[in-house]
Amino acid sequence: MLVIDCPYCGPRDQSEFSNGGEAHVKRPDGSQDISDREWGEYVFIRSNPKGLFYERWVHSHGCRKWFNCVRDTSTDEILEIYKLDDPQPPLKKFENKIKTPSGEPDVGSGNFTVKK
Amino acid sequence: MIELNNQNSPFIHFHQKISFKFDGIKYFGYKGDTIASALFRNGIKLIGRSFKYHRPRGIYTCGIEEPNALVQIISEYSEPNVRATVKKIYEGMEVESQNRWPSLDFDIGSINNVFSPLFSAGFYYKTFMGPHKSFWKKIYEPVIRKAAGLGKPPKEFKAISSHLHHNVDIVIVGGGLNGLLAAVSLLNTNYDVLLIESDNQLGGILNNSSKINEINGKPSQEWIKETIENIENSKNIKILKNTLVTTYNYINHLIAVEDKYVGAKPTEDKVNSTLHKIRTEHVILSNGHIERFLSFQNNDLPGIMLGASFEKYICRYGVIPSKEPVIFSNNSNSNSLVQTLLELNIKPKAYIDSRSGEQIEGQLFDLIRKNDIPLYTNAQVKAAYGNKKLEKIIVEDSSGGTSEIATDFLCVSGGINPDVHLFTQSKGLLDWDEKDLTYKPSTPFQNTITLGSASGQFNLEEVENEINKKLKIFSPNKIKIKIKSSTANEYQIQKLWEVAAHKSSMWSKSFIDLQNDVTTKDIRQAISEGFDRIEHLKRFTTNSMGTDQGKISSINALGIVSDLLDKKVNEVGTTIYRPPYAPLSFAAIAGRNSYEFYDPERKSPIHQWHIKNGAVFEDVGQWKRPWYFPNSKSESMHDAVQRESKNVRENAGVLDGSTLGKIEIKGKDALNFMNLIYTNSFTKMKPGSARYALMLGEDGMVKDDGIICKISDEHFIATTTTGGAANVLACMEEYAQTEWPNLKVYMNSITEQFATFNISGPKTREIMSKVFSEIDFSNEAFPFMTFQFHEFEKTQIRIMRASFTGEMGYEIYVPASSALKIWERIHEYGKEFGLIPYGTETMHLLRAEKGYIIVGQDTDGSITPIDLGLNWMIGKNKIDFLGKRSLTRSDTVRSDRKQLVGIMPTNKEDQIQEGQHILLQETIETPVPMLGHITSSYHSPTMGHTFGLAVIKDGHSLIGTKAFASTSDQKTIPIDIVKPIFYDEKNERLVS
Numbered sequence A: 001m002l003v004i005d006c007p008y009c010g011p012r013d014q015s016e017f018s019n020g021g022e023a024h025v026k027r028p029d030g031s032q033d034i035s036d037r038e039w040g041e042y043v044f045i046r047s048n049p050k051g052l053f054y055e056r057w058v059h060s061h062g063c064r065k066w067f068n069c070v071r072d073t074s075t076d077e078i079l080e081i082y083k084l085d086d087p088q089p090p091l092k093k094f095e096n097k098i099k100t101p102s103g104e105p106d107v108g109s110g111n112f113t114v115k116k
Numbered sequence B: 001m002i003e004l005n006n007q008n009s010p011f012i013h014f015h016q017k018i019s020f021k022f023d024g025i026k027y028f029g030y031k032g033d034t035i036a037s038a039l040f041r042n043g044i045k046l047i048g049r050s051f052k053y054h055r056p057r058g059i060y061t062c063g064i065e066e067p068n069a070l071v072q073i074i075s076e077y078s079e080p081n082v083r084a085t086v087k088k089i090y091e092g093m094e095v096e097s098q099n100r101w102p103s104l105d106f107d108i109g110s111i112n113n114v115f116s117p118l119f120s121a122g123f124y125y126k127t128f129m130g131p132h133k134s135f136w137k138k139i140y141e142p143v144i145r146k147a148a149g150l151g152k153p154p155k156e157f158k159a160i161s162s163h164l165h166h167n168v169d170i171v172i173v174g175g176g177l178n179g180l181l182a183a184v185s186l187l188n189t190n191y192d193v194l195l196i197e198s199d200n201q202l203g204g205i206l207n208n209s210s211k212i213n214e215i216n217g218k219p220s221q222e223w224i225k226e227t228i229e230n231i232e233n234s235k236n237i238k239i240l241k242n243t244l245v246t247t248y249n250y251i252n253h254l255i256a257v258e259d260k261y262v263g264a265k266p267t268e269d270k271v272n273s274t275l276h277k278i279r280t281e282h283v284i285l286s287n288g289h290i291e292r293f294l295s296f297q298n299n300d301l302p303g304i305m306l307g308a309s310f311e312k313y314i315c316r317y318g319v320i321p322s323k324e325p326v327i328f329s330n331n332s333n334s335n336s337l338v339q340t341l342l343e344l345n346i347k348p349k350a351y352i353d354s355r356s357g358e359q360i361e362g363q364l365f366d367l368i369r370k371n372d373i374p375l376y377t378n379a380q381v382k383a384a385y386g387n388k389k390l391e392k393i394i395v396e397d398s399s400g401g402t403s404e405i406a407t408d409f410l411c412v413s414g415g416i417n418p419d420v421h422l423f424t425q426s427k428g429l430l431d432w433d434e435k436d437l438t439y440k441p442s443t444p445f446q447n448t449i450t451l452g453s454a455s456g457q458f459n460l461e462e463v464e465n466e467i468n469k470k471l472k473i474f475s476p477n478k479i480k481i482k483i484k485s486s487t488a489n490e491y492q493i494q495k496l497w498e499v500a501a502h503k504s505s506m507w508s509k510s511f512i513d514l515q516n517d518v519t520t521k522d523i524r525q526a527i528s529e530g531f532d533r534i535e536h537l538k539r540f541t542t543n544s545m546g547t548d549q550g551k552i553s554s555i556n557a558l559g560i561v562s563d564l565l566d567k568k569v570n571e572v573g574t575t576i577y578r579p580p581y582a583p584l585s586f587a588a589i590a591g592r593n594s595y596e597f598y599d600p601e602r603k604s605p606i607h608q609w610h611i612k613n614g615a616v617f618e619d620v621g622q623w624k625r626p627w628y629f630p631n632s633k634s635e636s637m638h639d640a641v642q643r644e645s646k647n648v649r650e651n652a653g654v655l656d657g658s659t660l661g662k663i664e665i666k667g668k669d670a671l672n673f674m675n676l677i678y679t680n681s682f683t684k685m686k687p688g689s690a691r692y693a694l695m696l697g698e699d700g701m702v703k704d705d706g707i708i709c710k711i712s713d714e715h716f717i718a719t720t721t722t723g724g725a726a727n728v729l730a731c732m733e734e735y736a737q738t739e740w741p742n743l744k745v746y747m748n749s750i751t752e753q754f755a756t757f758n759i760s761g762p763k764t765r766e767i768m769s770k771v772f773s774e775i776d777f778s779n780e781a782f783p784f785m786t787f788q789f790h791e792f793e794k795t796q797i798r799i800m801r802a803s804f805t806g807e808m809g810y811e812i813y814v815p816a817s818s819a820l821k822i823w824e825r826i827h828e829y830g831k832e833f834g835l836i837p838y839g840t841e842t843m844h845l846l847r848a849e850k851g852y853i854i855v856g857q858d859t860d861g862s863i864t865p866i867d868l869g870l871n872w873m874i875g876k877n878k879i880d881f882l883g884k885r886s887l888t889r890s891d892t893v894r895s896d897r898k899q900l901v902g903i904m905p906t907n908k909e910d911q912i913q914e915g916q917h918i919l920l921q922e923t924i925e926t927p928v929p930m931l932g933h934i935t936s937s938y939h940s941p942t943m944g945h946t947f948g949l950a951v952i953k954d955g956h957s958l959i960g961t962k963a964f965a966s967t968s969d970q971k972t973i974p975i976d977i978v979k980p981i982f983y984d985e986k987n988e989r990l991v992s
């Protein structure tokens, strides 16, 4: 279970929070003027990287505030937590931090020792 | 009884006898005994039958790593698969062996052993996936089901467990030599420290063997006592004994189970076990090592045991399993066993070492020679034989010649492994040590420090150095320690994984996994069939997949595979050890979250009234709602619902609707916000009016519905479905915070602050005028879909003219504290008009007659408002609302979407049922096209027959045509597809 540092309440167990999927996916303005494809991409398509991921969380059993987070999905390390109106931190800020538990490459899964 | 006690053991209370039963026979042990040590005291060696071949098995180890000695405790808790090597006995304990039928001594399943070619590696894969699948169902499954399996689970869930959370700085796992020293170095520092030990004695190897005589010039036990006193007097270190760390999760989150009833019978009124959930900054793993076994023919016979375990029984449990054991080893870890035995004047029957005379430690060599113990060097045990117990072994010496030794006991040591389970659970990486022939922790993934043999550091002279170096980051107290050891300090081992078979026979097997009955032959077969990757091989053979996860054998398997593939062991890799370290009971995991505490039960403020009036309850989400109110014990649900429905249509009825979600929305931009959240437009709506509204997901599908009351442009109250309340509030909050933070709007749940009573029926107006005599309920003063606030006996109440039954009706919102008073008043005045309480089933029936949907019953997250025929509810002139753009997507405007219709059986006596599929032809021909199904169906007392709502492909254009409903017995019922309204189509009663 992760420890998530709510920007309003401080560090708490993950069980107090709900995940809200990818962050910085803006709801299209004037939604009637865009194509089916563009709207469909907003509604249905999210990225799912192995590695650094911008995602949203809400402190649902706490202050009920939403906030953003950068998490390494391969190690579950939370690299940064910031409020909704804070600027999005650039990915390159975190680049040298990627380190998977078993030293696997960025893509793929499984026991690397076995694959050798 | 043979005198097998070692009275020197300080841990067994030899003056306190304890009686217990094993397989119905009464035995005695002493306070402090485990089941295993007590059985040894009584000369019992046969303790169970093996999993697959039902071979006789004995006790193999003296701890949590035990693969064989799993027993059942007979009590109201009926604990299965208890490790006899861990569980302490208590007075009156009843223990049974497992996996045998009809008895342990004569077991019919052992015939599997003779048919063993059938059960070789990959047996399950081949029978499941092979061409003879039917064979499985008819022959294998019934036989295997009966024979396989471990213990029996308890019939009832009785054990009580509680959960305890800790937030500390450092956790030390294992209170042996290194754990105690780590605690000493952190004594009175600023760190909160938790020292966790699975045994009820701290000291580990100091208690389990004669390896260490003195520490800092004091006898070991004295040093332990002093050290514990110091720790207990410290302000910052807490000791948890009888607590096993089972799990090491991400972010230094540990799970540990504490047995609260060690050596005592659990009682029903106290907690049996505590599950500790620990969050820490650092973890120090000082959980020691595990000895591994060796594979040779029939290495599973009762009477064969690990050497260090044999020594532990003597030192820790004061019992000598045999007075004439033979020792077979390939490493220096067995030295102290010889020492321990000789100190007790017990002469091993023989000492067999695969190493040469020059390789064997000089000290041991001298000891053996001096005591005239038969010594076999460069030698191996080829096979063991005996009938249900060890009787003789075959030894092969360096010349290749064999000799027989008659013996009842064999102590085996194949080397030692650091206990890396927790380290690998934490995602730390291991490295193969070619000298010590084992995997050792290398790179930690978290803040994990390993100490002593848990880190692969087996040299006692290095202990001081290692602790001071590895704990430096804590600026600890410097450790000064002088350890006086009785044996060599250096660990030495010679490679030996498996001894080649002596003679092949049907019965003889060389095991690599005792719990899952995997043989070394199975490993060869797996590799020859191409399963040469270690993770594949594990699953194909089920090696190390038992509840012990191959603690004493999995490294041996890697060694054998590496030899077969001619690869280095670290090229072969290792399988992953998974949490939990040892099985833990569901009771411990569940804690207090069981039965009525599993999920919170929510009750209406007048719940007690419902109980008093005989309501039968239904669970709706977390709520308990009256389902129906039978008027006598004999009235069936059907009769009650028919009576209640008829009464509402003819007189009046009142429903407790307090569970409906209620959300209050306020703020300068509340109107704007509501227009964005719901499909309807609230702009032109007059204050004091109410509107039925729909909420969609961004995909355009109906998510929730409810009635919105507009108090002003800056103040709304929304109702939601009972089950959807939390989601609707969460959705509103999400959009208010993330998409439209510029809108000044705030929302809060007021569900539990207000009770809601839905009263309806033709006599409602008369009743309401009596209950609230000062209010004018005429159509002119109180029109349909309006609401008014009134003061009633100093309480503000809100009354809304609305209906979910199709009859004229009102919804009364009262503060929860006044709910019962007003509810009783309604019944008091309603009596003369025939008013009755009704439940949710009647509500469902009546609304279905009107074609009103229930979100989640008639919709399933794939239905748009257009599919429901609710186009009129969509604010077409609004620029935006949740899901609006999706309503014009090519997929949502398809005409062949599933759409809501009404259905009636063509023959009125036919019964249609919810869930039945709709067909367009009478005969069922596979594949049956999936046209849709019946979502709601009831028997209408008004119409006198069943009717239903259904979602059918292109349903709207099928209205007026005929179709069929398929029944579960493959018949079809002719039905008419009709408009989804069956009662008062013009809504005259609603607005009357």
Ligand SMILES: [Zn+2]
Pocket (backbone or CB within 6 Å): A006, A007, A008, A009, A010, A059, A062, A063, A064, A065
């Ligand atoms: Zn918070």
